[in-house]
Amino acid sequence: MSTSLLLFFSSLLFSPLLTHSTNPSAINDDVLGLIVFKADIVDPYSKLSSWNEDDPSACNWDFIQCDPRSNRVTRLALSGLSLSGKLGRGLLQLESLQNLDLSKNNFSGPLNPDLLRLKDLESLDLSQNGFTGSIPDSYFEQCRSIRYINLASNMIFGEMPKNVGSCPTLAELDLSGNRLSGSLPSGIWALNALRNLDLSDNELIGDIPAGISRMFNLRSISLRGNKLTGKLPEDIGECLLLKSLDLTGNSISGELPVSLKKLSTCTFLSLRSNSFSGEVPTWVGEMKGLETLDLSWNKFSGEIPSSIGNLNSLKVLKLSGNGFTGSVPESISGCTNLQEVDFSWNSLTGNLPSWIFKLGLQRISFSDNVLSGAMPVPESVNPSVQVLDLSSNSLSGWIPAEISNLQGLQFLNLSWNSFSGSVPMSCGQLKLLEVLDFTGCGLNGTIPAEIKGAISLKELRLGQNSLTGEILTQIGNCSSLTFLDLSQNNLTGPIPAALSNLTNLSTVNLSQNKLSGSIPKQLSNLPRLLSFNVSHNLLSGDIPSGTFFDSIPSSSLSDNPGLCGALVKKSCPAVLPKPIVLNPNSSNPLVEPSPNNPTSFHHKRIILSISTLIAIAAAATIAIGVITVTVLNLRVRESGARSTAVLELSDGYLSQSPTTDMNSGKVVMFDGSDPEFIAGNHAVANKDCELGRGGFGSVYKATLIDGQPVAIKKLTVSSLVKSQEDFEREVKLLGKLKHRNLVAMRGYYWTPSLQLLIYDYISGGNLYKHLHESSETSALSWKERFDIILGIARSLAHLHRHGVIHYNLKSSNVLLDSSGEAKVGDYGLAKLLPMLDRYVLSSKIQSALGYMAPEFACRAVKITDKCDVYGFGILVLEILTGKRPVEYLEDDVVVLCDLVRTALDEGRVEECIDERLCGKFPIEEAVPVVKLGLVCISQVPSNRPDMGEVVNILELIRCPQDSPEGEIS
Template sequence: MRGLLKMKRLIELFVLFVLAPLCARCVNLPLNDDVLGLIVFKADVQDPKLKLATWNEDDDNPCNWTGVKCSPGSNRVVELNLNGFSLSGRLGRGLFQLEFLQRLSLAKNNLSGNINPNFSRVGNLQVIDLSGNNFSGTVPDEVFTQCGSLRVISLANNKFFGKIPDSLSFCGSLIAVNLSSNQFSGSLPSGIWSFSGLRSLDLSDNALVGEIPNVIENLYNLRTLNLSRNRFSGQIPDGIGNCLLLRSIDLSRNSFSGNLPQTMQRLVLCGNLILSRNLLEGDVPEWIGGMKSLETLDFSGNNFTGRIPSTMENLQYLKVLHLSSNGFTDSFPESVMKCQSLLAIDFSHNLITGNLPPTGSLAKLQFLNLSGNSFVGPIPETIGDLKSLSILDLSSNRLNETIPDAIGGAVSLIELKLDGNFLGGEIPSSIGHCSSLTNLFMSQNNLTGPIPAALAKLSYLQNVDLSFNNLNGTLPKQLSNLPNLHMFNISHNDFNSELPTGGFFNTIAPSSVAGNPSLCGSVVNKSCPSVLPKPIVLNPNSTSDSISSSLPPSNNHRRNRNILSISVLIAIGAAAFIIIGVISITILNFRVRSPTSSSSAAALALSIGDDFSHSSSPDANSGKLVVLSGELDFSTGAHALLNKDCELGRGGFGAVYHTVLRDGHSVAIKKLTVSSLVKSQEDFEREVRKFGIVRHQNLVALEGYYWTPSLQLLIYEFVSGGSLYRLLHEASDDYVLPWNERFDIILGTAKGLAHLHQSNTIHYNIKSSNILIDCNGQPKVGDYGLARLLPMLDRYVLSSKIQSALGYMAPEFACRTVKITEKCDVYGFGILIIEVVTGMRPVEYMEDDVAVLCDMVRVAVEEGKAEECIDSKLRGNFPVEEAVPVLKLGLICTSHVPSNRPDMREMVKILEMIKCPSELQEELG
C-alpha cells in the first residue's frame, strides 16, 4: 500500500512539473509556476487547523491565498508568511518554483527534517525565518553559497547541530543573524566579524567555542550582541568599544576572563549589559557610571572584588542590578539608593558588611536580595515604605534586634526570608497586612513569644519555616484553615499546646514539629491532657444532716441511690461510649473491605510467615491488602511469596523478593525490617498512598501494600534488568556498559528524580543499587519515599537506615543547622553521575587508605586531566565533548553549599543540551 501511495505521489509531481507545462504550451495557455509550487508545498505538509484552505490549484494566481503576498505589477509571489500555522511535515521541492520569492517566514510550526542543500536557489531571498520548528541535522555549506541578497537569517529554536557553515561568510549583506537555541558547536566562521552592516547577532544557547577577535570593531552598526550560554573564552576584546551603537550585550554563561576593557565606557547607548556566570575579575571600574543608558546591569557569578563604585548613582534609568556571587567587600553603597528607577537589586553571596541602608527612596523596588553577606544591626523601619516589594531576602546575615512592625507596610510581599540571622523578639502581628504572602522563612534566629494569630489570615501561605527559634505558647487553631499550606515547620522551639487539627495539619510531617517537648497530638505520639469534670467527693465522717443539706429532700434510700449514681454514671457512660465506638469502627472496617480484598489478604497472610516457615501464619483476618493499580491475584492456594531462594537483595529498609503470582504477573515484594520504627497503620497507609500515586516511566511503580502489626510489605513492579550497581561493578570482565547506555541511564534517572521532586517527594537514598534497569535498558528509580515511613525524620535515624549509601550522602546530614531538602538528592545524583562515568565505586577501601571518588575526580579535573577519569573499560569509545561535561556536571551537583547545586529540572535540561550530536544524527537518521 505504501508503495502505491509513493508511486501516486511521483505521478502527481510528474504531471505538475512536466506534463502540465507541456500541455499548457501546446494549447497556448498561461501557466503560473507559483500556483504549482505552492500546491506541491501544501501537499508535503500537514495542516491540522486548515490554515491553507484558501489554496486552490484552480486559481489563476495565488495572490489572494492566506499567507501569500505578490508583487502588484507581476502578480508573482514575493512573500510567504506562514508563522504559527501549526504546520508539520518536511520542506519539499515546491518552494524551488517560487523564483521571485524575497521573504520566507515559516516560524513557530512543527516542520522537521533536514535543510535541502539547494535551498539557496529559492527565488531572490532577502529574509529566511525558520525559527521555532523541529528542523535538524547539519546546515549544508551550499545553503549560503548564493546569498548576496540575504539580509535576515533566523534558524533559532530548532535542533541543528554541527559547525556553522563557513559559507555564511559570503553573506556580506546580512543585517540580522539568529542561530540561537540549537546545538551548533565548534568555532565561528571568521567572516562574521567583517559584516559591517550587521545590526543583530544572536548565537546564544549553543555549544560554540573560541574567542571574540578584536576585529569585532568592524561591526560598527551592531545594536544587539548575544553570545550567552556557550563555551566562549578569552578576554572581552578592546574592539568592542568601537561598536558605539550597541544597545544590548549578553555574554553570560561562558568562560570569559580578565578585566573589563576600558573601551566599554564609550558604549553610552547600551541599555543591557549582562556578563553573568563568567570568570571576570578585578574591580568594577568607576567609569561604569558613565554608561547612563543602562537599564540592566548583571555581573553576577564572577570573581569581581573591591567596593561597588559610588558612580552608580548616575544610572538613573537602571532597573535591574545583579551583582550576586562575587567578592565585593565594604559596606552597602548608598549611591545605589539614588537609582530611583530600580525594580530589582541582588547583592547576595558577597562579603558586604555594615548596616542595611535605608531603602525608603526606592519606591518602585520589587525584588531585594541581600542574603549571604555579613550585614549587622537592625532591619530599617523604612522597609515598610516599599509598597511594591514582592521578594525580600535578608537571610544568612548577622542581623539582630527585632523585626520591625513596619514590615507590615510592605503589603505586596510574596516571599519573606529572614532565616539564619540573630533576630530576637516576637513575630510582629503586623505581618498579617501582607495579604499576598506565600513563603515565610524565619528559621535559625532567636525569636520568642507565640505565633501571631494574624498569620492564620494569610490565605495564600504555602511554605512556612519557623524552626530553630525560641518560640513558645499555643498554636492558633485557625492555622488549620489555611487552604494552600505545603510546609509548616515549627521544629525545635518550645511550643506547649496541642497541634491544630484538620486540613494540612492532619498530614504534617513529624520532622516539622520535632524538638518541642511540650507539644502534644497524634503526630508527636503524645496525648494531650483531658479536661474532665471534677468528681464529687463526699466526706465519710459527715452526718446525714450535712449530706442532706446539699441534696434535694428525699428519704434515706433515695438519697443513697443518688450518691451512688453520681460517681458511677460517669464511669458507666465513658465505658458505654468506648464500647459503642469500638463496635462502630469494627462495622465500618468490615463494610469497607471488599470480598476480593478480604480473600486476597487471607491468601497473602496464609502464604507469608515472618520466619518464612509454613508452620506458622498470622491470622488471615488481621492483615490488610491494598491494590493501588490493576489487579493482583493472591488467590487461595498461592505458593509461599517470600522464599529465601527468591531474595533479590537487602537494604536499610528491608529485603526484596521476586515472585510470580498465580496469574503469571511478576512482582517484587519488599519486606520491611523497620517494624519497630514504622508509624501507626493510619500513618503508614497515608504515607504509602502518597508515594504510591507517583507515576513516571523512570520510577519503579508501587502496585500495592500489605499491613499487619508485625509485618509490612510493599508490592512493586518487577524490573528484570537488575541494578545499575551490578552492571557497573559485578558484571563479568567481558561485559562493558556502552557510553550511550550510560548517558541514557543518567538522563532517565534525572527525569525520574525531577518528577519525584515535582511531586514533593525527597528520595533521601540515591545510590546505584537503587537504580534498576528494565528490559529496554531504561533506568527506574526505586526505594523512593521509604524514609517517610519513619515516625521521626531524624538525621540520626535516617543516616543509620541509609548507611549503605556511604559516599552518596550530602554533607548537610551531619549539620543540624542546615535544612534537608531536595538538594540532598541532587548531591547523591552527582555522585551517581561520577560513578557511572568513571566506573568506580564512590568509596574505595584500600589496604591502608580510603579513596573518596568525588575528591579524586575533582583534583583531576582541576589539573586538566578530566579525560583520564573516564572508565578505562570504554577504551576511548566515548565522545569526549559529551563525557567530560557530564563528569563536570556531576562535580557541580556535589557542591558542599546546597544552594549552589542545580535542581533536577535544570539537570534534565542541561543533560539534554550536552547530548552528543553524532548520537542525535543516528537517532534522526
C-alpha cells in the same frame, strides 16, 4: 476529486512541458497545486475547508493572498493550524509565491530544497515544526530572491552546509533550536546583506571563524547555547552597525578584544556563562549605546571598572558569578536609566553603594559577597524596587524602619547577615511583599503584630534567630501565606489556632522553640498542608486526627514529651467521668434511689459509665464496619477484575469490556510499527506486570508482537483529561521530542474513559533506587553520577527549547538504561490536564517534598521552565550526596539544600559527598557542581540559569583528563 484524478493532475502540474505555460488557463495551476498540497497533509480541524478544487481561483480561500492584477497566489500563511504530514511538490506550482509561512505546525520529514527555486520567494518560515534530517548541500545554492529563512525549533541535525554563503540577498537567517553540529563555516561571513543571524541552541563546536568584519550590514547575532570554544574574533568590533551580540552559554575564553569598544550603537551584549577571564577593561564605558551588559558566570577578576558609570543608557547590569574584588563603584550612580543590577556570587568588599535606593532600580542583588557595614536607608518613598536580595554577606546594624518606603517590594531577602535589633514593624506596610526572608540574621525581640498588614505575603522566613514571645494570632490574617518558618528561635506560648485560617499554607516549621500547649485540632483541616514540623518543643496533649496528621512523619513531632497518640507511640491518659446510675423505678433515670427504699432489694441497680456506653457503641460500629468493608472488598475485587479486562487484546487493538464505555479506540504508534501486543495469559496492563505508580498513573510492562518490551502508562486522572483532539495534539507533540536522554514516547491509546501512553521500556530501574536502595559495593561512581547529571541537564535543555516544561522532575522519574545513561520520563504530562491548577499539581504531581520551586505555590507568579531548573538543582544535590531532599530523622528534619549550603559556607563540601564514594572523586569538579546546584535553587526564578547554560557550565566543570577518579586533596 478521486485520488487517481488528483494524481493525474499532479503529474500534469509538474510536467516540464507545463512549468512555464503561457496558456490563460494556467491561472488554475495555483488551485491544483494547493489541492495537491492539501491532499498530502492532515488537517485535523478542517481549517482548509474553504479550499475547493472546483473554484476557478484560490484568491478567495482562507489564508491566501493574491496579486490583484495577475490573480496569482503571492502569500500562503498557515501558521498555527495544527497541520501535519510531509511537504509534497504541490507548493512548487505557486510560481508567484513571495511569502510562505508554515510555522507552528506538526510538519515532518526532510527539508525540500526545491522550495527555494521559486523565483519570487522572499520569505520562508518553517519554524516550530518537526522537520528532520540534515540541510541538503544544495539548499542554499537554490537562492534567487530569498531574504528571510526561518527553520528554528525543528529537529534538523548534521553540519551546516559549507555553501551557506551562496545567498547574496539573504537578510535574515534563523536556524536556532535544532541539533546542528560541527564547526561554524567561514563562508557564512560572505552573506554581505545579512542583518540578523540566529544559530542559538544548537551543538556547534570549534572557534568562531575569522572574517566577521565583512558583515558590515549585521545588526544582530546570537550564538548562545552552543559549544563554541576559542577566543572572540579580534575584528568583531568592525561590525559597526551591530546592536545585539549574544554568546551566552558557550566555552569561549580569553580576554575581551579591544575592538568591542567600537560598537557604540550596540544595545545588547551578553557573554554570560563562558570562560572569559582577566579584568573588565575601562573602555567598556565607551560602549555608550549599551542597555544590557551581562558578563555573569565567567572568570573575570579584579575590580569593577568605574567607567561603567558612563553608560547612561544602561538598564540591565549583570556581573554575578565571577571573581570581582574591591568595592562597588559609586560612579554607577551615573547610570540613571538602570533598572536591574546583579553583583551576586563574587568577592566584593566594603559597604553597599549609596545609590541602590536612589536610582530607579527594580531588581537589586548583592547576595553571596563579603559586603559589610550598615544597610543604606531608603530616604524617600520608592515604588520601583521589586526585588532586593542582600543575603549571605556580613551586613550589620539595624534593619532600617524606612524599608517601608520601598512600597513596590515583592521579594526581600536579608538572610545570613549579622544584623541586630528586631524585625521592623514597618514591614507590615509593604502591601505587595510576597517573600520576606530574615533567616539567620541575629534578630531578637518579638514578631511584630503589624506583620498582618503584609496582605500579599506568601513566604515568611524568620528561622534561626533569637526571637522571643508568642506566635501572634495576627499571622492568621496573612491569607496568602504558603510557607512559614519560625524554627530555631526562643518562641513560647501556644500554637495559635488562627493558623487554620491560612488555607493556602503548605509548609510550616516551628521546630526548636519553647512552644507549649496542644496542637490545634483545626489545623487538620488545612487542605494544602504538606509539611508541619513542631519537633523539639514543649507541646502536650493528643495529636489531631485528620487527612494530614494521620500520615505526618513521627520525626516532625519528636522531642515533645507531653504529646501522646499512636504516632508518638504513647497512649493518652483516659478521662473517667462520674458514673450514670439508672433507676428502673424512677420516672427520672438520672435520680439515684434511696437506700431505704425496699424495692431496691428486689431490683438490681444498673450502673453504666459513659466510657462503657462508648465502648459498646464502638463495638457495634466496628462490627458494622467489618461487614461493610467485607462487602466493599468483594465489590472492589469484582471491579478490579473488570478493570483488568478493560485492557485485553483483540487483533492489535485495545478493546474495552462490555462493562465500560463502548467508545473503543485504536492503538496509535508514532513510528508506524505493528501495534499488536502479545496477549499471553495476561492483559496488557495486568497488575502482575505493574512496574510502579506515580502522580499521573500506573506503569506496566508489555511486549509487542515483534518481541520488543514497552512500558504502558495508564492515566488515572481521566476525568480531567482534555478532549480527544486536544489530547492527541499534545501527545503527538511529546512524541516528536526525540533525545538520547529522554524516554521516547512510542504511541498512545484514547477513549473517553481510558487513556494509555506507550513508552520505550528502560531496563535499568529508576535513579531513586540506585541512590537510596543500593549497597556500598553497587553504589554509583563519581563518573556515573556526573554523566547522569549532564544527561538530565541536556534532556531538560532540549525540552525547554521546544517549549515543554517537565513539571514533575524527581529521582524516581529518571531511569537508567543498561549502560547507565540517564533517561528522563514523565515529561510534559501536565499539559494533558487543563483543569489542574498549580495547587493540585503541587500536591498531586509534585508530591515528592523538596523538589517543588517556591513560586509553584504563588498564584500570581507565572510557572515557567525555571521551575524545572529548581527541581534539577535539588536533584543535583541528591545525586552528589546520596541523601533525599528532605529526610526525617528520629529527632530532627534535615533539608538537603540547607545542609549543603551550610557546608559550603563553612568550607567542608567534601563531607557532604556520598560517603559510599569513599573519597574517590575530584574535588575540583565536586565543589563547582555543588555551587551550580545551589544557584539553580535560587529563590528568585530569574536568578536561576537556563538549562542550556547549565549544560555548558557542566561541560566546563568536567576535568579534561580521562584518568581514574582522584582522591580529595
